[in-house]
Amino acid sequence: MGNYDKLLEPIAIGGVSLRNRFVMLPMTIEKVDNYHVSDDLVDFYEQRAKGGVALVEIGSCYVSDCFGTTPKYHTTTGACGAWSDEFIPGFKRIADSCHEHGAKVAAQLQLCYEWRASGDEPLLSCAPSVDVMSGPFVGMPEHELTVDEIKIIVSQYGQAARRCKEAGIDIIEIHAGIGYMVMRFLSKYSNHRTDEYGGDERGRAKFLTDIIDEIHRTCGKGMPIIVRISADDLMPDGNRIEDTLKIIPIVEEHGVDAWSVQAGFHEAPRPVANALVPEGEFIGLAKSVKTVTDLPVFPGTRITGLEMCKKVIEEGYGDLVGMGRSFIADPEIPNKVAAGTPEKVRACIVCSRCLDNIFIGKPCQCSVNANVMHSGLGLPENHPANQIKHLVIVGAGPAGLEAARVASLRGHRVTIVDHSDRIGGLLNMAQVLNDKVENYVTYWQAEFDSLKNVTVMLKTEATLELLKSLNPDEVFVAPGGSVIDLDFPGRKSKYVVSSQDIKDMVAGKVPEGKGLLWRAAVKAIKAQGGTVGFMRMGLNMAAGPTAVIGKRLLVVGGGFAGLETAAAMCSNREVTVIDTAKKLGNGIGIIDKNPELRKLKKLGVRLLPLTELVEVSNKGIVTLRNVETGEVEELEVDTVLLSLGVQANTDFFNNIKEWFPEAKLLGDATTPSGKVYRTLEAIEGGFIQAMAI
Known part of the structure; x- marks a missing residue:
């Protein structure tokens, strides 16, 4: 781990002092009650403030009345209303709770794609120009805004800012990015007006500068303003960084205090925020912005880990660093850095499960932080157990580890039993296929080094007799799912490999029924120390004395597991993926599915839905059949890899239920x-x- 002292240095935005360089970016996390701030939302932001974030930004404070409407853009329903004075108390609750822990608060004023002047009018999709498709789910704009309507919107922004100021909010942010309304005026792609709000950079920026002027009028010059802008909107014939560098000085003439730099429209032809985007892909845009401004600048798209945060500050890409999903995963990142324990940061794995929900108007969820979707249960450290129990957990995968962590923090005594030589379960294989998981495995290792009252029994087979001898008060069984297999002619062929075989190899075991080649591979892994990088390199070897996966690879399974495997192994290989389903990508959410399929096609992976494996010959010839037409195809391969995911695994659980009738089954064993x-x-x-015992 590096030295992160620079991230802890104070800075100011306008007249507002910030204790460090960490900004919790605004996200619409769908925790409102009919546009009103809820207890859940206050708790969410307070946790991040308590965790050391310098600036907490409230996402999507909507300026236009949405009561009683059904927006086409689902995320709008999760916005915090800012169009009426009735919302002031809710904003004050957030401000007060965050201030109590030393954080400052910004409210991001927002108008997405739909607007109305008052609650008496219909909510319509509006735009600067109606000849360009609007955002996701919205379709073509229903109405082109008139100059008089623009002036009404500007006034709505000013009144929303006033309300935020009265609530004790420290900073106002104007969302002028990602293809929302202000950005649609800024961009050449979406603004084709010929009046004062179109044309050159100054005309396209007039909507934004009018809003800034109005906020100064309603709040006074002392209220700092941040502008969040897509420095490259990534749209055809849209704004490039060169256009933004012309816009920034024009905007600064009207008085702003900082720039938050992102990229893209939501409907951009390339992804901007998911795992397909390299970390730090867009930080160069912020560095370019710094060439035309002396104000604080911070990048805030696809930044996840502390090393990238450090790079942003130390190499001059930004003056602060903005993250959203990483603070969903771990609210305490700044405090852990300050305490000198960065290895204990619970890493975001960039799985997009949070965005999958948010984007369709459902409450935020998180793969690594269950409190986000179950905040009503509280945090384990705040809910000590009424009665201390001995909990025995079978399985050291993610379900077992989380149960152990939570139970230990609540004061219970925990014993974990696992047959492997390390904790992590399937995460150990996942981190070889997906490098985004590697820091998460590191987190668990660091976490278990510090947990009290936890005994870990590795290389130990769980048996009924063992459980009896441990004399538990509670038993959780988290053995992992059972790997789905197929039965077909040639299943025992040397050409066929299962995901269980890969899992065993990663764990340092020679898979059952495998010969010298696999023994050599496992021996090499052990000799090298079993590092993730070495194993990742080994799986990418298509030839050589320890290459267990050949050059011509058929992946059987087009769901999450199969596509992740194909993506991880397609370098220097000819890869085909088959599945009997009509559509590939089962288990992949709305954010990642289509981009992942497009990426695989671009990489040359052949994708065959509605296709089943019939036979594998002893010469490596596979027979495939289309399940609808019956058409048969033969394909010559070096390896057939069964990657169908896992299914319920209840055998051991059922065996112990008679003796431990209150035992609980956890994890993907319940799939x-x-x-x-x-x-x-x-x-x-x-x-x-673990919160229930």
């Missing part, structure tokens, strides 16, 4: 037929059950 359970479901199950 229903046809469903895909991932880290989120495992962590959620462990959290809920």
Whole structure:
């Protein structure tokens, strides 16, 4: 771990002093009650303030009346209303709770795609120009804004800012990015007006500068203003960084105090925030912005880890650093950095499960922090157990680990039993296939080094007799799901490999039935120390004395597991993916599914839905059949990899139920037929059950 002292240095935005460089970016996390601030939302922001964040930004404070409407853009329903004085007490609750812990608060004023002048009028999709498709789910704009209507919107922004100021909010942020209304005026792609609000940079910026002027009028010059802007909107014939560098000085003539820099429209032809985007992909945009302004600048798109945060500050990409999902995953990042324990940061795995929900108007969820979707249960450290118990957990995968963590923090004594030589379960294989998981495994290792009252029994087979001897008060069984297999002619062929074989190899075991090649691979892994990088390199070897996966690879399974495997192994290989389903990507959410499929196609992976494996010959010829047409195809391969995910695994649980009738089954061992359970479901199950004992 590096030295992160620079991240802890104070800075100011306007007249507002911030204790460090960490900004919790505004996100619409869908924790409101009919646009009113809820207890859940206050708790969410207070946790981040208590965790050491310098500036907490409230996402989507909506300026236009949405009461009694059904917005086409689902995320709007999760906005905090700012169009009426009745919302002031809610904002004050957030401000007061965050101030109590030393954080400052910004309110991000927002208008997405739909607007109305008052609650007496219909909510319509509006735009500067109606000849360009609006945002996701909205379709073509229903109405082109008139100059008089623009002036009404400007006034709405000013009154919303006034309300925030009266509530004790420290800073106002104007959302002028990601293709929302202000950005649609700024962009050449979406603004084709010929009046004073269109044309050149000054005309396209006039809507924004009018809003700034109005906020100064309603709040006074002392209220700092941040502008969040997409410095490159990534749209055809849209704004590039060169356009933004012309816009910034124009905007600064009207008095702003900082720039938050992002990229893209939501409907941009390339992803901007999911795991397909390299970390730090857009920080160079912020560095470019710094060439035309002396104000504080911070990048805030696809930044996840502390090393990237450090790079932003130390190498001059920004003066602060903005993260959203990482603070959802771990509210205490700044405090852990200040305490000198950065290895204990619970890493965001960039799985987009939070965005999957938010984007369709459902409450935020998190794969690694179950408190986000179950805040009503509280935090374990705040809810000590009424009666101290001895909890025995079978399985050291994510469900078992989370249950142990929560139970230990509540004061229970915990014993974990696992047959492997390390904790982590399937996470150990996942981190080889997906480098975004690696820091999360590191977190668990650090967490268990510091937990009290936890005994970990590795290389130990759980038996009924062992459980009896441990004399537990409670038993949780989290053995992991049962790997789904197939039965077909040639299943025992040397060409066929299962995901269980890969899992065993990563764990340092020679898979059952495998010969010298696999023994050599396992021996090499052990000799090298079993590092993730070495194993990742080994799986990418398509030839050589320890290459267990050949050059011509057929992946059987087009769900989450199969596509992740194909993505991890397609370098220097000819890869085909088959699945009997009509659509590939079962278990992948709305944010990642289509981008992932497009990426695989671009990489040359052949994707065959509605296709089943019929046979594998002893010469490596596979027979495939289309399940609808019956058409048959033969394909010559070096490896057939069965990657169908996992299913329910209840054998051991059923065996002990007679002796331990109150035992609980956790994790992907509970996977229903046809469903895909991932880290989120495992962590959620462990959290809920451990909070209940």
